[in-house]
Amino acid sequence: MIGTYTSFKKKTNISSRNHKMEQIANYHLMNNYDYKLYVDTVKKNVDTESRIELKKLKEDIESGIIDKVIVNSISDISRNYNFTVEFMKFLKEHDCELECIKEGKLCLDDYDRIIFNEPKKLEEENVR
DSSP, X not given: OEXXXXXXXXXXXXXXXXXXXXXXXXXXXXXXXXXXXEEEEESSTTOOTTOHHHHHHHHHHXXXXXXXXXXXXXXXXXXXXXXXXXHHHHHHHTTOEEEETTTEEEOHHHHHXXXXXXXXXXXXXXXX
């Protein structure tokens, strides 16, 4: 089954939230995906402590319920570079695919390329 994760800052306005949720729903509809949705509301994009739904997603991956994760953008996981790297390593350890609506499908081999060769992009997003 597919687990779809997204996060919003508390200050995100309703129309932005609705637009993002509509993008996610349309993507799944176009690809005929059945999915379970995990949504966190965080204080800041680098906030890792309040990601309760992400923790539930990880539990479902560990138990074998979820074998593919879809995010709108890689930055939805977190804009904290180290946290994102650890999550991607977790996915790789559990043979779980990652597909980003904006960045496209990432193969397990792509994880190492992203983790080790493209840290600058994620670090730049941490600044935002």
